[in-house]
Amino acid sequence: MKILLIGGSGQLGHELLRTRPEYVELHAPDRQALDIVDPGNICKVVANIAPDLIINCAAYTKVDQAEKDREEAFLINQTGVHNILMAIRGSTTRVLQVSTDFVFDGKSSSPYLIDSPANPLSIYGMSKWMGEQVLLEHYAEHSIIIRTAWLYSSYGTNFVKTILNLVSERDKLNIVADQIGTPTWANSLARVLWFFCSQNSLQGIYHWSDSGIASWYDFACAIMEEGLIAGLIDKPIEVVPVLTSDYPTAAQRPSYSVLDKSQTWELLGYRGDHWRESLRKMLYEYKASGAGAT
Numbered sequence: 001m002k003i004l005l006i007g008g009s010g011q012l013g014h015e016l017l018r019t020r021p022e023y024v025e026l027h028a029p030d031r032q033a034l035d036i037v038d039p040g041n042i043c044k045v046v047a048n049i050a051p052d053l054i055i056n057c058a059a060y061t062k063v064d065q066a067e068k069d070r071e072e073a074f075l076i077n078q079t080g081v082h083n084i085l086m087a088i089r090g091s092t093t094r095v096l097q098v099s100t101d102f103v104f105d106g107k108s109s110s111p112y113l114i115d116s117p118a119n120p121l122s123i124y125g126m127s128k129w130m131g132e133q134v135l136l137e138h139y140a141e142h143s144i145i146i147r148t149a150w151l152y153s154s155y156g157t158n159f160v161k162t163i164l165n166l167v168s169e170r171d172k173l174n175i176v177a178d179q180i181g182t183p184t185w186a187n188s189l190a191r192v193l194w195f196f197c198s199q200n201s202l203q204g205i206y207h208w209s210d211s212g213i214a215s216w217y218d219f220a221c222a223i224m225e226e227g228l229i230a231g232l233i234d235k236p237i238e239v240v241p242v243l244t245s246d247y248p249t250a251a252q253r254p255s256y257s258v259l260d261k262s263q264t265w266e267l268l269g270y271r272g273d274h275w276r277e278s279l280r281k282m283l284y285e286y287k288a289s290g291a292g293a294t
Contacts, residue, residue: 001025003197004051006036006084007058011156012098015190016055024197027051036080039087046087053094053197054084059128063102064250066123077127081134094142095135096196101149101181101209103129106254113260114147114205122251132205144196145205146189149257150219152279153186154286159216160279161286163223167233177217177241181257182209185278195268202267207259210275217241222276223283230283 001024007013008028020026027049034045036058046054059077060066066073084095102125103118120126135143152158160183166173192208214222220239227233244255265271273281 001053001197002049002051003027004046004049004054006034006054006056010057010059011153011158012151012186012189013057014155015153015186016057016193019187019190019194021194021198024194036083037075039083042083043087046084046093051093053096054088055096055098055193055197056081056084057098059098061124063122063124063253066127067250070123073123073127074130077124078130078134081131085134085139092142094144094200095139096193097131097135097143097145098193099132099145099147100125100128101147101257101259102254103132103147104254104257106179106256108256111258111260112207114207114263116260121254124251125254136205141203144202146193146196147205147207147259148184148189149181149209149259150183151186151189152183152282154282154289155186159183159219160223160282163220164227164232167224167227167237170237172238172240173220174240174242174247175217175220176244176247177215178243179253179255179257180213180215181254182211182213182259183219183275183279184209185273185275185282187282188272188278192264192268192272199267206264206267207261208264208272209259209261210278211261211272212274212276213258214275215241219275219279222279226276226280226283230280230287232283232287 003024003026005028035041060073103120104112105119105121118129120129132145152160188210
C-alpha cells in the first residue's frame with residue numbers, strides 16, 4: 001500500500017514513521033517539499049506519488065495564537081483539507097484526517113459520542129471542525145476522521161516534557177485542575193491509525209485516546225511521580241491545583257473533553273492502555289534516548 005503522510009515532522013508524524021508496517025510504502029515529504037496551503041504544490045506531489053491513501057497530520061495547533069492568527073489557522077486546518085481533495089479529485093484515494101476533542105464545548109458530563117453536536121469554543125477548534133466538514137460534505141465515502149486528545153510523545157514539545165523541565169527548575173507548580181480529558185501517547189494513536197489504514201471499508205468519524213480520565217493537575221502529578229521512578233528528575237516539588245479562571249488564556253478550552261471510544265474499541269478488539277501506563281512507557285523510552293537528570 002502506498003501512503004502519503006502530510007505533517008510527518010510533528011510528534012504524531014514521527015511516531016507514524018517509527019511504527020510503519022512492512023506492507024506500507026510510506027512517503028513523508030517535509031514542509032519544504034509539500035506545503036498543504038499551496039494547491040499547485042500538493043497537486044504535483046500527489047500526482048508524482050499516486051498514493052492509495054493520504055494521512056493528514058498537518059495542523060495549526062497553537063491554540064492561543066490562533067485567536068490572533070485566525071486566517072492562518074483556517075488556511076491550514078480547513079483550506080488545507082480542501083487542497084488535498086482537489087489534488088485527488090477523480091480518484092478513489094482514501095483520506096485519513098486527524099482531528100481533535102476541541103470540536104466540543106466541554107459542557108457534557110459524559111464522554112462525547114462520535115455524533116455528539118460539535119460546538120467549538122476556540123478558533124483552533126472551529127478550524128479543525130471546518131476541516132472535518134470539508135471531508136464529510138465532499139468526500140465522506142472515502143474518508144476517515146479520527147478525533148484524539150492531549151497528545152504527547154518523547155519527540156517534540158509537549159506537556160510531559162514541559163513538566164519534567166519545570167519540576168527540575170522550580171520549587172512549586174500551579175496546574176489547572178478543572179479541565180478534564182485523557183492524555184494520549186502519540187505512539188498508541190499511531191498504531192491505531194495504521195489499523196484504520198488497513199481497513200478499506202471503513203469511513204466516517206471515530207474517536208481514540210488512551211483509556212481513563214484525568215485533569216491537567218492529575219497528569220502533572222503523574223508525570224512527576226513516574227519521572228522520579230524513572231530517574232528523569234531528582235526530587236519532587238509541590239504541585240498546586242488551581243482553577244482555569246485563575247490563569248485565563250486567549251483561547252477558551254473545553255472543561256470536559258473525554259471521548260467515547262466504544263466504537264473504536266469494538267473494531268480493534270481491545271481498549272488500549274490506561275494513560276498512566278502509556279506515560280510510563282513513554283518516560284522510559286525518553287530516558288533511553290539519553291534525556292533526564294540522572
